[in-house]
Amino acid sequence: MRDNVARAMWERYEPVHQLVYFAPEVREAMDGLGMRGYWMGYFALRAAPLGLASAPVVTSCFYVFHPDRAAKALPDAWALAGPQQVIEARERAVDAAMRSLYGPAVVDSTELAEAADLAWEAACAADTAGRVLGAANQALPRPAQPHVRLWQAATTLREHRGDGHVAVLVGRRMGPVEALVLKSATGETEAAFQRRIRQWDIEAWQAAQAELRGRGWLGGEERLTAAGAAAHEQMEADTDAAAAAPWQALGADGTARLAHLLEPLARRVLDSGIVPTANPVGLTDGTWRSAG
Structure with missing residues (x-):
């Protein structure tokens, strides 16, 4: 059975994190640094905490992208703006995006400040051994503004979870392509x-489909068999279990309180249309699991 708390908290903090990929203020900030197109900005934004990371290192950490996708962005992005410049720009952009989306009454509220401190406590408790992206984000300084602090905490938590998920997949x-085929086969x-956004060609995709059919996991109309569904469920359960430490450290009461405070913030993101319905991580419409 899945650790519903870890999954429930992901459903609530992930929409807040996703602002960095889709808010127009962030794209404007990346354009201002001279980043050429969406994907150069994406790779620079997400990889910046790693320092002057090369394309192969970033491809390894991000896991599901074709190597050519990162190689088109890095190291060229670092010649336009160094990692510290990108980190500072993304904080300014997230500040502007959250102020625009939520308004001053929410951004300056005691409730948001409380959410930021709870999320920061959870993020600091994340175990980062073997989790490179989680560790790099956890090591960043604590932002002074509560709403930016909340975003950075959400980012640390989601990269911590993502690192754990990659470990499960490798195990x-x-x-990378098999993982994407499996996710698509769940619906x-x-x-x-x-396939388009990760830049895999049809031959690689079909080879991965053949691999999963050989395992008995993929059936007609490229949907999961019962065995495939069970394997997927177990991998998700393992991912949830690997992401449990922050919530165990925060405690049941603190976690439930943070979930309550995050819900209207996540709902506002989802209702705004900023994050497209067809999104890579499979965000729902906000019908969340219980975090208590």
């Missing part, structure tokens, strides 16, 4: 969309 011999996201 199950699920390569959580569209295969053509995933």
